[in-house]
Amino acid sequence: MIEGRAKIYGIFDVLNDLGRTLRVRALLLKKYPKYAAFYATKGSLLPKPWRATLFISRLLVEVKIYRFSYMREAKLVAPGRPAE
Amino acid sequence: MSQTSAFAKRVLTEEAFAYFCTTNMRNHPHVVPVFFLFDPTRCHAYFLFSADSKKVRNLRLRPRISFSVDIRDPVNPLGNKGVMIQGEAKAEPLNDRDVDREYVKHLFEEKYGWSSSQSFFRQNHAERILVDVTVRKVSCWQGPTFLSCPKFCVASNRQGCACTSSRGGVKHSGK
Numbered sequence: 001m002i003e004g005r006a007k008i009y010g011i012f013d014v015l016n017d018l019g020r021t022l023r024v025r026a027l028l029l030k031k032y033p034k035y036a037a038f039y040a041t042k043g044s045l046l047p048k049p050w051r052a053t054l055f056i057s058r059l060l061v062e063v064k065i066y067r068f069s070y071m072r073e074a075k076l077v078a079p080g081r082p083a084e
Numbered sequence: 085m086s087q088t089s090a091f092a093k094r095v096l097t098e099e100a101f102a103y104f105c106t107t108n109m110r111n112h113p114h115v116v117p118v119f120f121l122f123d124p125t126r127c128h129a130y131f132l133f134s135a136d137s138k139k140v141r142n143l144r145l146r147p148r149i150s151f152s153v154d155i156r157d158p159v160n161p162l163g164n165k166g167v168m169i170q171g172e173a174k175a176e177p178l179n180d181r182d183v184d185r186e187y188v189k190h191l192f193e194e195k196y197g198w199s200s201s202q203s204f205f206r207q208n209h210a211e212r213i214l215v216d217v218t219v220r221k222v223s224c225w226q227g228p229t230f231l232s233c234p235k236f237c238v239a240s241n242r243q244g245c246a247c248t249s250s251r252g253g254v255k256h257s258g259k
Contacts, residue, residue: 035159038160039161
């Protein structure tokens with residue numbers, strides 16, 4: 001379980017940190033290649049709120065993590081804070 | 085019962101895990117995957133938690149909770165489905181006289197196949213809390229369609245129940 005503070009990126013946030021935005025896009029494509037292929041080929045089948053167009057359909061939300069909790073079976077293993 | 089209601093009922097009775105969300109006094113959300121039961125005849129959901137767990141402490145302070153249960157399609161986003169329940173939770177120790185322990189035990193063993201030695205009931209009953217959630221709102225999604233169902237849609241088979249779409253207010257009447 002991750003606890004943190006969420007920040008919604010506005011247009012100026014994206015423009016100010018374009019490198020990060022592009023890196024997030026690359027990470028998404030790497031993590032979800034099958035979804036990426038679906039969006040690329042059949043994206044028009046999706047309703048507008050589901051399309052991948054930034055700001056028109058989607059907002060980028062960054063979560064600044066301040067706590068991780070690990071669990072195994074039904075027990076909390078170790079709460080921890082992310083490394084700086 | 086409409087198709088959506090039947091779908092919601094099936095997901096809630098057959099799927100193994102729910103993501104259970106409570107909030108603490110500072111409004112910080114706490115979400116964990118848990119075992120659960122849904123009793124469609126009473127429209128209640130049941131959970132067994134440790135008495136000293138954070139979620140129990142939270143729901144004693146703020147009984148309004150929500151949980152979601154979903155089925156994911158790893159290839160096609162239109163294949164994703166799920167149900168979100170919002171309701172009010174009541175925590176009762178398992179050794180409380182009002183708790184029908186055998187009924188709850190039977191439901192859990194029927195769903196998860198726990199034998200008596202493997203079940204949560206092996207532990208001291210005073211350490212276990214039965215959380216009974218009264219369902220207030222049922223929201224479902226199937227692909228791109230989001231629907232809000234009155235709880236009786238899920239709980240009963242009666243005719244004429246309706247689910248309201250969040251997109252354009254389309255109504256899906258029961259057959």
